[in-house]
Amino acid sequence: MKKYKHLYFDLDRTLWDFETNSYETLLDIFCKYNLQKSIENKDVFIEAYRYHNKKLWEDYGLGKIKKKELITKRFLVTLEDFDINLDSLPDMAKQMGIDYITISPTKTKIFPYTHEALSYLKERYKLYVLTNGFRQVQITKLKNCNLEQYFTKLICSEDAGTQKPKPEIFRYALKTVNAKKIESIMIGDDMNVDILGAKKVGVDQVFFNPQKTIHDENPTFEINSLIQLLDIFD
Numbered sequence: 001m002k003k004y005k006h007l008y009f010d011l012d013r014t015l016w017d018f019e020t021n022s023y024e025t026l027l028d029i030f031c032k033y034n035l036q037k038s039i040e041n042k043d044v045f046i047e048a049y050r051y052h053n054k055k056l057w058e059d060y061g062l063g064k065i066k067k068k069e070l071i072t073k074r075f076l077v078t079l080e081d082f083d084i085n086l087d088s089l090p091d092m093a094k095q096m097g098i099d100y101i102t103i104s105p106t107k108t109k110i111f112p113y114t115h116e117a118l119s120y121l122k123e124r125y126k127l128y129v130l131t132n133g134f135r136q137v138q139i140t141k142l143k144n145c146n147l148e149q150y151f152t153k154l155i156c157s158e159d160a161g162t163q164k165p166k167p168e169i170f171r172y173a174l175k176t177v178n179a180k181k182i183e184s185i186m187i188g189d190d191m192n193v194d195i196l197g198a199k200k201v202g203v204d205q206v207f208f209n210p211q212k213t214i215h216d217e218n219p220t221f222e223i224n225s226l227i228q229l230l231d232i233f234d
């Protein structure tokens with residue numbers, strides 16, 4: 001589709017398989033800290049972590065807590081769910097938080113056809129990453145997965161001072177690379193954050209929906225495999 005020049009990609013759950021990589025990281029942490037001594041099984045731990053992590057990310061998005069606090073607290077409140085009576089619990093949670101952000105970006109599971117789609121698109125369009133993740137973490141992921149080569153620029157919410165789906169971050173993303181919104185398109189997995197966020201500022205969207213979730217929205221395009229990007233952007 002020749003009207004587009006600028007393609008903005010979300011990273012987590014769009015290219016980088018967040019669920020698998022996060023699961024592997026939490027398993028590593030579960031083993032490293034011998035949590036099997038106190039917690040009946042790994043999946044109970046992981047489920048509790050995910051529950052608290054989601055809530056804390058909402059608080060972070062609302063500006064209620066800082067990044068540093070989020071990193072530790074998601075482990076502290078998870079551990080507090082289990083009867084682990086240790087004076088060293090806060091220190092342990094702090095170290096786990098550091099481990100998580102150190103180990104997780106080194107995991108390299110990406111969605112099928114990521115390289116095929118990006119190498120094809122790179123020859124024809126300007127590609128950017130537009131993510132709510134932390135800059136240093138996202139850079140490490142891109143490098144380890146060998147994805148850095150495809151992108152002209154990595155744009156993080158930290159740089160924009162605001163997060164998707166806020167209109168300001170999309171405007172920032174356009175302005176920083178001198179892109180017109182009519183020539184731009186957002187590709188992402190999150191209906192609210194990526195798709196409705198882009199739509200609100202008049203930027204077209206590709207909804208990546210690998211689970212084929214039912215919804216009532218009307219994105220410009222919808223795909224369930226990244227290989228379909230080759231049909232849209234021929």
Ligand SMILES: [Mg+2]
Binds near residue numbers: 010012013
């Ligand atoms: Mg995402």
